[in-house]
Amino acid sequence: MNPISAPRGTRDVYPPESARWNRLEADCRDIAQRFGYGEIRTPIFEATELFRRGVGETTDIVEKEMYTFLDKAGRSMTLRPELTAGVVRALLEHKLLVQGAQRLYYIGPFFRYERPQAGRYRQAHQFGVECFGAPGAEADTEVIQIAAMLIGRYGIGEAALNINSVGDPTCRPGYREALLAHFRPHAAELSADSQRRLERNPLRILDSKDPQDAPFVATAPTMLEHLCDDCRAHFDALRRYLDALGLAYAVNPRIVRGLDYYTRTVFEFVSSAIGAQGTVCGGGRYDGLVQELGGPPTPGVGFGLGLERFLMVVEKIAGEQAPPRRGIQAIALGEAARERLIAIVGALRERSAEPAFADWQDRKLTAHFKTADRNNARWAVILGDQELALDQIVLRDLLAREDRQLPLVASAAEVARLLVEATG
RNA sequence: GUGAUUGUAGCUCAGUUGGUUAGAGCGCCGGCCUGUGGAGCCGGAGGUCGCGGGUUCGACCCCCGUCAGUCACCCCA
Numbered sequence A: 001m002n003p004i005s006a007p008r009g010t011r012d013v014y015p016p017e018s019a020r021w022n023r024l025e026a027d028c029r030d031i032a033q034r035f036g037y038g039e040i041r042t043p044i045f046e047a048t049e050l051f052r053r054g055v056g057e058t059t060d061i062v063e064k065e066m067y068t069f070l071d072k073a074g075r076s077m078t079l080r081p082e083l084t085a086g087v088v089r090a091l092l093e094h095k096l097l098v099q100g101a102q103r104l105y106y107i108g109p110f111f112r113y114e115r116p117q118a119g120r121y122r123q124a125h126q127f128g129v130e131c132f133g134a135p136g137a138e139a140d141t142e143v144i145q146i147a148a149m150l151i152g153r154y155g156i157g158e159a160a161l162n163i164n165s166v167g168d169p170t171c172r173p174g175y176r177e178a179l180l181a182h183f184r185p186h187a188a189e190l191s192a193d194s195q196r197r198l199e200r201n202p203l204r205i206l207d208s209k210d211p212q213d214a215p216f217v218a219t220a221p222t223m224l225e226h227l228c229d230d231c232r233a234h235f236d237a238l239r240r241y242l243d244a245l246g247l248a249y250a251v252n253p254r255i256v257r258g259l260d261y262y263t264r265t266v267f268e269f270v271s272s273a274i275g276a277q278g279t280v281c282g283g284g285r286y287d288g289l290v291q292e293l294g295g296p297p298t299p300g301v302g303f304g305l306g307l308e309r310f311l312m313v314v315e316k317i318a319g320e321q322a323p324p325r326r327g328i329q330a331i332a333l334g335e336a337a338r339e340r341l342i343a344i345v346g347a348l349r350e351r352s353a354e355p356a357f358a359d360w361q362d363r364k365l366t367a368h369f370k371t372a373d374r375n376n377a378r379w380a381v382i383l384g385d386q387e388l389a390l391d392q393i394v395l396r397d398l399l400a401r402e403d404r405q406l407p408l409v410a411s412a413a414e415v416a417r418l419l420v421e422a423t424g
Numbered sequence B: 001g002u003g004a005u006u007g008u009a010g011c012u013c014a015g016u017u018g019g020u021u022a023g024a025g026c027g028c029c030g031g032c033c034u035g036u037g038g039a040g041c042c043g044g045a046g047g048u049c050g051c052g053g054g055u056u057c058g059a060c061c062c063c064c065g066u067c068a069g070u071c072a073c074c075c076c077a
Helices: A019-032 A048-055 A059-065 A083-094 A137-153 A172-189 A192-200 A202-207 A213-220 A227-243 A307-317 A335-351 A365-374 A385-390 A411-423
Strands: A045-047 A069-070 A076-079 A102-111 A124-134 A160-165 A261-268 A279-285 A298-307 A328-332 A356-358 A379-383 A394-396 A402-407
Touching: A019 A102, A019 A124, A019 A137, A019 A307, A045 A048, A045 A083, A048 A059, A048 A076, A048 A083, A069 A307, A083 A102, A083 A124, A102 A172, A124 A137, A124 A307, A137 A160, A137 A227, A137 A261, A137 A279, A137 A298, A172 A202, A192 A202, A202 A213, A202 A365, A227 A261, A261 A298, A279 A307, A298 A307, A298 A385, A328 A335, A328 A365, A335 A356, A335 A379, A335 A385, A335 A411, A365 A379, A379 A385, A385 A394, A394 A411, A402 A411
Parallel strands: A328 A356, A328 A379
Antiparallel strands: A045 A076, A069 A076, A102 A124, A124 A298, A160 A261, A261 A279, A279 A298, A379 A394, A394 A402
């Protein structure tokens, strides 16, 4: 009988790695809150129709990567392949947009049926923010700063910001024609993938990695050359604001987004440290999305940041620093001492936020100290027959390697108080 | 979805042209140390060699299938 393993493309997170997740999530919340963003939590599955309309019928995500199933009433449901569509749905359902601009963030899992490799999973997690109702480039700048601040806090500045504009319904059709005019004469010389992309989504040819396409991509017209006046002004404003904030960026006319809903600004933070799946954070503006999903015309801008990838970059670049020693290891020697110590440790855990470790097995003192070291404990309390006889309890400073005696009074709560005081 | 590559102890890996009892380091448990820890020395536990089939007198090794990881494409967080 083989043990059951986790489904392909999923992973378990457990100590000590889970502590890194906790820390990262806390930092995401802290930074989002500094910008006045509130958390939104939406369902992990939604009506399939929501994603077909929100993400785009012809995207790879909708065409071949969704976990779709029929519920018991025969309704088609889908595990969310991204979080923005659900957020917009919730906004409309609860009429939140009539209250003016909405600034929201989320942290949670999403699902895509893809072939796994490093940095690409079937269940992954992302931190994202969405700003609705703010049409100006200040909002684009604001969400970019949120991502930049998180990246800065972890010292992984090599994840570089790339920006571009994909235009809007006024200017993109003209650009599309210009691209087609450029590539069509060379259709036969393009890679097989790009020939397929030519009619379906010529923009995609721009980020082809096939060397066969390179000469044609290099000479292709860029969206930036075809921007209408409004899009041009928006992009120029974005650049000025980023400069004003001192945020470094590169204009990369070849970044395109995989989701149909993007307009004007698109951006990515890309790291070269973790292989081909190097996009740690991707986002942009989606002024048409809310309307597409049946709401009032409402501008929006946001990003999604992959937590798995972020942590991979942190590990690769910033490395692991030893966490400081924390908490108390409780060591009981003998049954009588164990009974007293259990009460004291219980009271300690009521009173102090620092961890109290205990291994109640009968083992040698030496073994208990090894356990304390493994727990990375800062202190040890020792109670045995000797201490019981003297009404004392030993508190050992594991860094200084020094013992001191504290009075073992009758009240466990009082002993706990003395311990908190002595270790504070 | 396409191509390639890897899978041996909890972890990282050796394992000869197919040969009898599959090894090391780290980690874990114990001893040296009758009550004072991170080092050292000694000892111990721990494996259906990913799984299933086949070839062979004999398979960790060769063949087929399958599952999973990894790399690239594709795509993207």
